[in-house]
Amino acid sequence: MFFVDTSEFEGPGNRSYLVGGPRATVVIDPPRDIDQVIAAAARRSVRIAYVAETHVHNDYVSGGLELARVTGARYLVPAGAHVSFARTPVADGDTVTVDEGLVLRAIATPGHTPHHTSYALTEDGHVVAAFTGGSLLIGTVGRPDLVEPRLTEQLARAQHASAHRLADKLDDEVPVLPTHGFGSFCSSSQAEGDATTIGKERETNDALTLDVDTFVARTLAGLDDVPACYAHMGPASAAGPAPVDLTPPRRADAEEIASRLAAGEWVVDLRSRMAFAEGHVAGSFNFEGDGKLATYLAWLIPWGRSVTLLADTPERITDAQRELARVGIDRPAAAATGDPAGWIREDEQFASFPRARFADLADVLQRGDQVVVLDVRRDSERAGGFIDGSVHIPIHELRGRIGEVPPGTVWVHCAGGMRAAIAASLLDAAGRDVVAVDDGFGAATDAGLALTGSDGTD
Numbered sequence: 001m002f003f004v005d006t007s008e009f010e011g012p013g014n015r016s017y018l019v020g021g022p023r024a025t026v027v028i029d030p031p032r033d034i035d036q037v038i039a040a041a042a043r044r045s046v047r048i049a050y051v052a053e054t055h056v057h058n059d060y061v062s063g064g065l066e067l068a069r070v071t072g073a074r075y076l077v078p079a080g081a082h083v084s085f086a087r088t089p090v091a092d093g094d095t096v097t098v099d100e101g102l103v104l105r106a107i108a109t110p111g112h113t114p115h116h117t118s119y120a121l122t123e124d125g126h127v128v129a130a131f132t133g134g135s136l137l138i139g140t141v142g143r144p145d146l147v148e149p150r151l152t153e154q155l156a157r158a159q160h161a162s163a164h165r166l167a168d169k170l171d172d173e174v175p176v177l178p179t180h181g182f183g184s185f186c187s188s189s190q191a192e193g194d195a196t197t198i199g200k201e202r203e204t205n206d207a208l209t210l211d212v213d214t215f216v217a218r219t220l221a222g223l224d225d226v227p228a229c230y231a232h233m234g235p236a237s238a239a240g241p242a243p244v245d246l247t248p249p250r251r252a253d254a255e256e257i258a259s260r261l262a263a264g265e266w267v268v269d270l271r272s273r274m275a276f277a278e279g280h281v282a283g284s285f286n287f288e289g290d291g292k293l294a295t296y297l298a299w300l301i302p303w304g305r306s307v308t309l310l311a312d313t314p315e316r317i318t319d320a321q322r323e324l325a326r327v328g329i330d331r332p333a334a335a336a337t338g339d340p341a342g343w344i345r346e347d348e349q350f351a352s353f354p355r356a357r358f359a360d361l362a363d364v365l366q367r368g369d370q371v372v373v374l375d376v377r378r379d380s381e382r383a384g385g386f387i388d389g390s391v392h393i394p395i396h397e398l399r400g401r402i403g404e405v406p407p408g409t410v411w412v413h414c415a416g417g418m419r420a421a422i423a424a425s426l427l428d429a430a431g432r433d434v435v436a437v438d439d440g441f442g443a444a445t446d447a448g449l450a451l452t453g454s455d456g457t458d
Helices: 035-044 064-071 149-169 198-204 212-222 230-239 254-262 273-278 293-300 314-326 358-367 395-404 418-429 442-446
Strands: 003-009 014-020 024-028 047-052 074-078 088-090 095-099 102-108 117-123 126-133 175-178 266-269 307-310 334-336 372-375 410-413 434-437
Touching: 003 035, 014 035, 014 095, 014 126, 014 175, 024 035, 024 095, 035 047, 035 064, 047 064, 047 095, 064 074, 102 149, 117 149, 149 198, 149 212, 175 198, 254 266, 254 307, 254 334, 273 418, 293 314, 293 395, 293 418, 307 314, 358 410, 358 434, 358 442, 395 418, 410 418, 418 434
Parallel strands: 024 047, 047 074, 074 088, 126 175, 266 307, 307 334, 372 410, 410 434
Antiparallel strands: 003 014, 014 024, 095 102, 102 117, 117 126
């Protein structure tokens, strides 16, 4: 009897799979922090015999090379992938026996990348699961624009063909187990639901219900911004990542925190946006530990810049360190925890800024106060409606465009509050008067704010 253990990584928005029988397993698309994978195999009392990649990843740094080295497993990597390390290249139709009666078969599914490979798991000759990586996802497919802009349309067409190839080869009841699509920006659109099968995808997935020209046009029109860190993570995975070091970072006192800020390093406060707004180290940035830390910190920080982490508990630092290592931010320069009063020198004061709701913004505008309304949502979100007169700078562009924000008190909003808090911390550190709108965007209409949107409202 086979098993599939799923590991979810909410930050990057991906899944990894431990798949096997009573004695041996294969790990599909492992994360950077391999200790969790090894522990999962130990709980099953099984040997990791194979590690398999569906493709060279852009949205996280793979732990496959290190996992194979530590466990002695064979490292299966698509033959067409350009990598700088020894591996077992796999091509379409290649098979490996994972355990007795349990066989993994490679299926070439180019589209997300030119070399993308899915894997069908068969038990006693019957396909029981399909590991589709960034090919066929839940209700969508992996985006085709991460390799080379000139290849995007070609890869979109290949993605359509690959989805049909999987649907033609596999029965309706076969579970589809993708790596991407759970918040990852590697997905061409955000997936809905938690599980699917070939049959469900055959009925609902654009790649399987639309003709190729319509599918390609719709896919290309729907592509969103690419996180800047993807340009670094793909090469890191291809080069062969170094082992990750998750030992606790050095402890920083108030003097060191001030020194690192003065040197232009990033000091990141992981506390809630409420606590940060009430009082924080001047010049620090707020990326909530419970938010999409790996996505937005890796997207915004100048790559390679030292980062010092601040948090209320050591456990928060540990969790953040693990999440950041998955996206290639390997070692915090230092960290501080406990009472925030210990993070500033005796002659210093905490900085702060107010939080508000859209109803408060409506009151301010109704009084005629001259304020700046800054929308930091992505282009695709703003296209669905925006506050009249608002300035638009997506959060991932704000750090380099703060000079474009008009003078005055800045009321900054996003769709729910998390990105507004990040933006408010960036503006606050730059010396701007700021109010963070901590509210769902749907409340803007309820508050009576004038919106312009694709639905024809003016």
